[in-house]
Amino acid sequence: MRAVRCAACGAGSFPPGDWCRVCSSPDVSSWLLASEGRIEACAVFDGNAFAEIRLDDGMLVGGRIEPAERASVGARVRFAPRDGIVEFTA
């Protein structure tokens, strides 16, 4: 999973784009995110778990959690991409 890193202010932005989302500089380059992290906030609706995850490199990202019943604040998760959906396994 990739993000961009800003050469001007050093911040990471996800999803990757043409500008830094923190300082608006266009001087960004692609960067491989850490593949593991910890759930900071999560909720389950209709069997679907969605979470905000603090990756081990400090980036906050959002994604689906499988299996849904293992989604809880503080749980460790690992990135496992599926069909274009950002998904993590708990």
Added chain:
Amino acid sequence: MSEVAIIGVGMTRFTRQPERSNQDLAEHAISAALSDAGVSQRDIGAIFSGSVRARSGNGQRCVKAMGFRGVPIVNVENACASGSTAMREAYAWIKAGLCDVALAFGVESLSSEPKGPLVLPRGNWMIDAGLTLPSWYAMQASRHMARYGLTREQLGSVSVKSRKLAQHNDVAHFRDPVTLEDVLASPVVADPLTLFQCCPKTDGSAAVVLASEAAARRLGATGVRIRATALGSGTAVFTDRPIEIPTARRVSIEALEKAGIGTEDLDVVEVHDAFSIGEIIYSEALGICPPGEGGRYAAEGRSLPGGGGVAVNTSGGLLSRGHPLGASGLAQVAEIVWQLRGVCGPRQVENARLGAVHTMGANEFELDGNICSVFVLEKAAHA
């Protein structure tokens, strides 16, 4: 520069009324607001219409039979803050001298949409992965529980308080009181949020008439003064930098600073409780209680009129009055105007002089709250 006053407010009952068209609902709210202000269509110099789900040209469609004579009509879509943003545009036009009396209204018909959470547009990576509005709010609740120890009972107490006040509000969607047990035993929507902690799909309209000070005097109208307004958008959530100040807080501070007051000067506020957790985090954002204390503030009854704090959502809020998206912001404004006029009966806050309206709009989840609108309203000195 001229001050701007709200000289009239009006709304339909907020309820399930799918047989009524947007036009029918809006005509009712607009005529109520015009008559409340003591003005006629001829006095209105511009119209601002707020809706989220309506087809293009909704403002023109809604007022076409009312005899407005060709004045500018601007359609505003700004998610749940559409009505609030329409009012801010009316305010800005009067401030800029483009007109001296303006009408803002909001209208929405939601009850005929599919049951369950509001259907959000696909093609967004988070929505495609299964994120819904109740789950987004439930995520905020999970963070609050982990960080501050917010309890399920504190969350549920927001809905109990909301119904307790809404039974005295004859425009509210839900007017039957509920107990904490009822709230916690209602079906789980997105844990920890149960059904009674989620706003209903409501049909309704609300309208306000704004005037410059000079025009209000000419028309013999008494107004509630708009002391300050602030509107902001969210900043990026998914970075490795902490959000220095959440959008809901940043815009609140801006409005309070422009008004030259502190939160402690407010008597009554309406905040965006589309879900129970909303009232908690947005009360904190306005500074009504310290960060992390919103749950306790609600559970201890301090948000009630006479509860010893700033009264919150005396109308029953979005949870009980209902949430017809584009109309909600102006219904919030109507409640504060009624509070400042002292006409709220059993839900009245004694001697209310200063109030605030805090509206959020959210469905772009890469941003920390995609829209926040805050108004500070003040009882006219001679009223």
